[in-house]
Amino acid sequence: MAWKEDIEMLCFPEGKRYNTASGRYRRLYGERLQKLVIDAGFTCPNRDGTVGYGGCSYCDNAAFHPGYSIPGKSLHQQIDEGIEFHQRRYPKVNHYIAYFQSYSNTYASLDKLRELYGEALSHPSVVGLVIGTRPDCVDEEKLDYLASLAREKVIVVEYGIESCYDKTLLRINRGHDFETARKAVEMTAERGIDVGAHFILGLPGESREMLLDQCSVISSLPLTSVKFHQLQIVKGTRMEKEYDKNPGEFLRLSLDEYLDLVVDILERLRPDLCIERVAGEVPPRFVKETPWGLIRNDGILRLLDKRLEEKETWQGRFYNYPTDN
Numbered sequence: 373m374a375w376k377e378d379i380e381m382l383c384f385p386e387g388k389r390y391n392t393a394s395g396r397y398r399r400l401y402g403e404r405l406q407k408l409v410i411d412a413g414f415t416c417p418n419r420d421g422t423v424g425y426g427g428c429s430y431c432d433n434a435a436f437h438p439g440y441s442i443p444g445k446s447l448h449q450q451i452d453e454g455i456e457f458h459q460r461r462y463p464k465v466n467h468y469i470a471y472f473q474s475y476s477n478t479y480a481s482l483d484k485l486r487e488l489y490g491e492a493l494s495h496p497s498v499v500g501l502v503i504g505t506r507p508d509c510v511d512e513e514k515l516d517y518l519a520s521l522a523r524e525k526v527i528v529v530e531y532g533i534e535s536c537y538d539k540t541l542l543r544i545n546r547g548h549d550f551e552t553a554r555k556a557v558e559m560t561a562e563r564g565i566d567v568g569a570h571f572i573l574g575l576p577g578e579s580r581e582m583l584l585d586q587c588s589v590i591s592s593l594p595l596t597s598v599k600f601h602q603l604q605i606v607k608g609t610r611m612e613k614e615y616d617k618n619p620g621e622f623l624r625l626s627l628d629e630y631l632d633l634v635v636d637i638l639e640r641l642r643p644d645l646c647i648e649r650v651a652g653e654v655p656p657r658f659v660k661e662t663p664w665g666l667i668r669n670d671g672i673l674r675l676l677d678k679r680l681e682e683k684e685t686w687q688g689r690f691y692n693y694p695t696d697n
Contacts, residue, residue: 389680390638390687393597393646405526406462407471407502408454412488413443414475417509423547428534429610430544430572430603432658443474447491455497469526470495471502478505478514478529485514493525500526502568507531507556508548519563528596529560530568536586540575544611554593561594568648569595573633574603576614576621580633583623587640591691598645600637601652602630605660612660627664627672631679638680643688650676 385395397405417423442450451470458465470492478485492498501521510529521527533553535541541549553569560567571590573583590598603622605615615622625633634650641647651672656662680686 384643384686388677389685391643391646393648396597396646401467401499401526403467404462404465405467405469405499406458406465407469408451408458408498409471409473410447410450410454410492411443411474412447412472412477414472414477414479416476416506417479418506418545418547419475423508424545426545426610428544428546429614430575430606432606432609447488448495451492451495451498466497467499468497469500469502469528470498471504473502473504476506476509477503479509482513482517486517489521493521500528502528502530504530504532504570506548507533507553510556510559512559515559515563515565518560518565522563522565526566528566528568530570530597530599531556531560532570533557534570534572535575535578536589537578537582540578543577544575557593557595561596566596567594568597568599569593570599570601572601572603573630573637574623574625576611576618578623580623583633584636584640587637588692591640591642591645595645597648598641599649600634600647601649604652604654606654606658607660615660624663627667627675630664631672631675634676635679635683635685638687639685639689640691641687642691642693643686645687647687 384390385392385398388395394404397403416427419425419427445453447470451468455468458468472488472492480488489501489503492501503518515529518527518529531553533550534544534546536550538549557567557569569590571586602625605612630651638647649669651669653669656666
């Protein structure tokens, strides 16, 4: 059948119908590279008054990182504890990537970044960095430094973009527009640095059609990888108050509906774009509701694999390749 030939030609990891980030690491480095979340004590320009106060309306950073990742511990201690944590599940992993996740991890002077990144890279088991940040927290000098690291280490800059729609970004108090994100991604990619992006599915005011329409925009960016997370209403955030007041403004999907949405998104994305995540996990104590029960990420991925197989479809099936004029 033609669809089988198409999947084989795309060189997805064995048994997969989409391009996984772990598969890419195996192709490039011959092994699994496990990410270790670390908290280096950064803050955010959307909290300290540079851009705004209070942060994005959905954000409570405590809900998004593991217990071993605690500011105040040295980076090496966090890395050691992270390795111990992950070795229970991945005993054969030998090398790790330090994931600077909490808040905006380029929001400091270049000297401070050199100190922190250098400390993480000095750990004997760490072969690279993933640096989570905002598009408005990079500049030419910082990116030139990261490009110098990327010549010898695995370096990924992961931007929180969240939405391609300026109206949404304004509504969630993001503090930047989409053009700022596009410029940051392009500046990073043109230096040969791998670029990731994070998007939230289900932000207020966005419909299913809007989420599918933005796939062409995402594919047009020079991204290496992408993460999708379903919107989770975290207790105590401004978004919880907005949800309580106007629940009809939110696209709330059952797990089956969400899986179908992810399949439709994958079909429209360019096939070389690595998929880091399709859903997020927040401890139940943080969220307003858990409509999907307590299913974990690996369970969602198994269901996604099954859904793609049932539909005999794959990432990029409906992607419109650019044509030369």
